[in-house]
Amino acid sequence: MKKNVITRILTVSLAVLLCMACTSVHKQGETVDASVFGLKPDTGKDASSFIRKALEYCTRHHVAKLIIEPGRYDFYPEQTFETYLFISNNHDGLKSVAFLLKGMVDFEISAPGAQFVFHGYTLPFVLENCRNVKLTGFSINFARTFQSEGDILSVGNGKLEVSFSEEYPFKVENERLKFYDETGKIEYPFGNLLEFDPIRKETAYMARDYYVGNNLKAEQTGPCSVRLHIPDIQGTPGNKMVFAPNHRLVPNIVVHRCEGIEVDSITMYNSGGMGFIAQMSKNLTVSKMVVTPPSGKVVSCTADATHFSNCTGKIRIEDCLFENQMDDATNIHGIYMRIKKKISPYKLLVQLVHHEQLGMDIFNPKDSVEMVDAKTMVTYAHAQIDSVKRLNKDFTEITFSDKLSEKVKINDVVGATVTPDIVLRNTVCRRNRARGVLLGSRTSISVEGCTFHIGGAAIMTGGDSQYWFEQGGVSNMTIRNNIFDNCMFGNWGRAIISLDAGEEPEPADVPRFNRNVLVENNEFRLVDSRIVSAVSVDGFVFRNNKIIRSDDYPFSSQQAEPFIMERSVHVDIEKE
Incomplete structure (x- = not known):
């Protein structure tokens, strides 16, 4: 009896002390350390419940900053938040979310040196109806990447033989190749294949996408190898073949109807969709973000590094590195x-x-x-x-x-009709599939001090009402002091800078779709003669740019003019 009483007293005392500790920290500096809620690094255990408690406390008490100590934290879906999400340019559905921030105001998660590792289909961050929130210092990775990367053994006669490391468990079931996690319970279906050069760590020269679905005939040829039957397949033995996911279910950071969001000094190694996606939000800053593959791999995010849909105010992307993702560095559109x-x-x-x-x-x-x-x-x-x-x-x-x-x-x-001011500055975009940046805004766009090494177009604008239904068109766009380094060594663009418009010509008496574009003081290192392709532009100036023919890749065999101007007026191109 006495033992039970003592146990109860100790339990109540511990609870009171915990509450006092939290309240004391909160009062002194409006800062809470997540360790107060039991969160410890490097345990290998699920951190989801501790983060949930911490965020619930921060919401109730209007805490200004949540600090997470350096070290590794693992997140599993069983004890996460659960919410149904519609996410632009990703797949909607019921999501397991590790960090769910709803209605947070003047709040920061500061986690310098923290390594967040997510398991299965756990979505890392969702910010909804928040204002003035900052995320800083941590990295995001997944225990099992959403893509599977194999070494090409042989190619020919419509057959591809590939070997996989133990990181990508697979089975051939009913002549179908299926990838799993280490438990053999969670499947990672693929939808397209793309070849990468493991030496250059980029898409292979002039590689093309193979959209194959998940129904290829397969036969296992060894403990770690499989042969696939793919008509017209091409590839080079020794290169990597990436089996990319057939879905975009798990973006890393989702921002929905927020204002004043800042993401600073975050590293992303993988995702099951976009790295950072913001929609219907205002005044967004992405600074010092690094998107790069995990060690030994050639793919980082499985879609865009960043993406902005129907956002307003000012969008700033500064001092970032976006490399090896399976789609664009950024896409900003309505x-x-x-x-x-x-x-x-x-x-x-x-x-x-x-x-x-x-x-x-x-x-x-x-x-x-x-x-x-x-x-x-x-x-x-x-x-x-x-x-x-x-x-x-x-x-x-x-x-x-x-x-x-x-x-x-x-x-x-x-x-x-309301579009954002876009500033893209001092950022490196390289070695990814598809384009560099897709930009759409009728307000203003500035691209300065950036380096592009892209298999397709480095900068692309346009509007689309036939497939993606992405609202675009530009006005007041400045492209200045950038380096375009060996772009167009792949199959994803019409020129290094591509300004597109509608499917059919507009009447002669209406304003052009794109307006006031200035390209100056840039350096173009060419492996393809196509520098600019512009459709329906009123006011295009190209001046003081340095153009160098590169020998780093075979020069394109296409006999195309460097400047292709269609339905454009007030064009001033200064050539060397």
């Missing part, structure tokens, strides 16, 4: 919704078309929007929204303050 029905002179039924944009609430009452011809991308009318009624993840009813223009027609698209 979303077009397709007009499905004119319900009344004041009301439209609109649709989100691409499956990776479903569920996006991109419009709000009092927003100004543009009506855009789906073929020419010409904006022919503007309107102000009175009310928005989302019917489901596909369809939304929009009621407007005034009567709609009679020009509005079915299958045209609707987009927002």
Whole structure:
């Protein structure tokens, strides 16, 4: 009996001391150390429950800073937060989230030297309806990467033989290749193949994508090797063949309807989608972010390093390194919704078309929007929204303050008119699949002091109302003091700088889709003669740029002009 009483007293005393410790720290500096909640590094145990307690405490008590000590922390999905998410350009679904920040204001997670390692399909960070939040100092990695990387043994006659290390457990079941985690329970399905050069640690010269699904005929040829039947497959023995995931289920950091978010000095080694994705948010800063592969691998994030959808205010990307991801370094754009029905002179039924944009609430009452011809991308009318009624993840009813223009027609698209100021500065983009940066804004864009080494276009702009439905077009764009180092050694672009427009020519008497583009004081080291491809530009200046022919790669056999200008006016190109 006495023993039970003593035990109870000790338990209550410990709880009181814990509470006092937290309160004391909170009062003294509005700072809490996560160790107070039992979080310890390098244990190998699941850290999810301790982080959950810490974040719940910080939310209740309006803590200003949560500190996490250096060391490794492992996160498993069993005790994470759970929430259903619609994520632009990623796949929606019910997510297991390790760090879920909802409604946080004036808050920072500071974790210099902390290594966050996630297991399975655990999504690292979600910030929702937050303001003035900073994440700094830590790294993100996964115990099992979402891609599988194999060594090419032989290629020929529609067959590819590849060997895999023990990091990529696999089985051949019913003549189908399937990848698993170390437990053999979690599957990692693949959707496309891409060859990488392990010496240069980049996509192989002129490599192409093989979109194969997960239905290739396979036969196991050894304990660690498999032969796949792929028509027209090409590759070089000794190179790496990357089996990329057929989904984008697990981006690393998701920012939704937030303002004043800063991500500083974070390293990302892998992801199951975008590295950093922000949507419907304002004033975002990404600084000193490093996206790079884990040791011995050739792929980092399995999609874009960073991505911004329907964001406003100022977007700043500075002093970053984005390398070896399976898609672009950044993509900044809006979303077009397709007009499905004119319900009344004041009301439209609109649709989100691409499956990776479903569920996006991109419009709000009092927003100004543009009506855009789906073929020419010409904006022919503007309107102000009175009310928005989302019917489901596909369809939304929009009621407007005034009567709609009679020009509005079915299958045209609707987009927002407020776009961000974009600053991309002192950043290296290299060795990734596809393009460097995709930029869209009618406000202003500045790309300065950056280095691009990209298999396709280094800088691309444009709008799309046929597949991705990404709202684009640029005004007031400056590209200055950059190095374009051996770009276009792959198959993902029409030129180093590619300014695109609609599918069909716009009428001669309407404004061009892109306007006021300045390219000056850059250095171009060429392995392909195509420097600029510009469509529908009013005001293009190319001056004081240094152009060097490189011998680092075979020079492209395409006999193309360095400057291809279509439907463009007020063009001033200064050649050496």
